[in-house]
Amino acid sequence: MFQYFLNKLSTTIPTFLGISLIAFAFIRVLPGDPIMLMAGERGVTPERYEELATQFGFDRPFYIQYKDFLFNILSGDFGQSFVTKQPVIEEFLARFPATLELSLSAMFLAVLFGLPAGIVAAVKRGSWFDHTLMGISLTGYSMPVFWLGLLLIILFSSILGWTPVSGRISLLYFFDIHTGFMTIDALMSGQKGAFASAISHLILPAITLGTIPMAVIARQTRSAMLEVLSEDYVRTARAKGLSTFRIIGLHAFRNALITVITVIGLQIGVLLAGAILTETIFAWPGVGKWMVDSIFRRDYQVVQGGLILISSIVILVNLTVDLLYGLINPRIRQTRG
Structure with a gap:
């Protein structure tokens, strides 16, 4: 049963990585500018814009941003709301x-x-x-x-x-x-x-x-x-x-x-x-x-983090269902393990 669990768990890792990549990329193609949202559209200077872009990493390459994002969510940090300033x-x-x-x-x-x-x-x-x-x-x-x-x-x-x-x-x-x-x-x-x-x-x-x-x-x-x-x-x-x-x-x-x-x-x-x-x-x-x-509200951090959290719940539910298969019918552990 433990080996069956490990096999099923290994299939969830690529799924999670794929969902995190899609969520990360999807947010960045939505219309709107998160920096303008944080700074306010009135009176934002180019210097202030560049400062916020550097602070939140928007000036770095896409793959670097994704790597940092992935490490953050794996450590439990899903970002901070641009609007409420709450985690x-x-x-x-x-x-x-x-x-x-x-x-x-x-x-x-x-x-x-x-x-x-x-x-x-x-x-x-x-x-x-x-x-x-x-x-x-x-x-x-x-x-x-x-x-x-x-x-x-x-x-x-x-x-x-x-x-x-x-x-x-x-x-x-x-x-x-x-x-x-x-x-x-x-x-x-x-x-x-x-x-x-x-x-x-x-x-x-x-x-x-x-x-x-x-x-x-x-x-x-x-x-x-x-x-x-x-x-x-x-x-x-x-x-x-x-x-x-x-x-x-x-x-x-x-x-x-x-x-x-x-x-x-x-x-x-x-x-x-x-x-x-x-x-x-x-x-x-x-x-x-x-x-x-x-x-x-174009609160991209919330949308991005919310998608990851909801997707993680669905993945855990599907994993639980797979484990219930093995408990109900032991033959499945042999044929699908």
């Missing part, structure tokens, strides 16, 4: 709990409804439930996040008045933030109505963000289950008189679990990407909205 890693960590809370809630809803729907659709293949589910899944997967979010706001916030439009909690509540998860902190505060307010603010963003992963999980679970249910050992289990619950839960679903875990792991990246739009629509103060605001 990028501190701003990221301050906002990441909000994004993580939203992503986990969205994934919880996606798995809670997508997994059983896919299993039942496979068992009842060709039935009205199967066709209805696949139609709903296709609709959910095809609908853009920003469009779905706006529709939910119009229906549940504007027309029905059931949920808030934006934010994480009502401005009526004040308490210390300990975990960064608003629902947990609201529950720990002991203030009446705080937890309910946090949940009401979370519902629409979580549904919006979780719709596409829910559709993907449902469809892929159905496909994996149909493939497993056609195997000889399933027919043998039925011939032996085993209950449907035992056949589906113990034999079929366990062998289809690898595909399901793959899908769930890949959807983490989808959630982080979708969180950018979702957080912008619902004014959710997470990493996604932070990145969008930084792009508009």
Whole structure:
């Protein structure tokens, strides 16, 4: 297992280097001048411009700048925001709990409804439930996040008045933030109505963000289950008189679990990407909205560091999924190790 881990870990290094190079190069082709942003466009002298270019290394060759950038991020230094003058890693960590809370809630809803729907659709293949589910899944997967979010706001916030439009909690509540998860902190505060307010603010963003992963999980679970249910050992289990619950839960679903875990792991990246739009629509103060605001402000250090940090999280999630393969099915460690 340790050798299997080392083999998988070695494949993540080139991926990380490639992402860091792309992020570093991408920022430098965006319109705008970071030196003018720092100095202010009014009254900046050529001497001051050259001084800032030398201070931040913009006057050096590209490969030298990239080498310094790579060494800095490997040591944990992701730069400093041009606007707030705060370290990028501190701003990221301050906002990441909000994004993580939203992503986990969205994934919880996606798995809670997508997994059983896919299993039942496979068992009842060709039935009205199967066709209805696949139609709903296709609709959910095809609908853009920003469009779905706006529709939910119009229906549940504007027309029905059931949920808030934006934010994480009502401005009526004040308490210390300990975990960064608003629902947990609201529950720990002991203030009446705080937890309910946090949940009401979370519902629409979580549904919006979780719709596409829910559709993907449902469809892929159905496909994996149909493939497993056609195997000889399933027919043998039925011939032996085993209950449907035992056949589906113990034999079929366990062998289809690898595909399901793959899908769930890949959807983490989808959630982080979708969180950018979702957080912008619902004014959710997470990493996604932070990145969008930084792009508009031409805060290149934040955009660059944020891309690296988000990509690193996705790489770690994919590595974890690969390791789970080996734990679920030891034969994979031999064939893929």
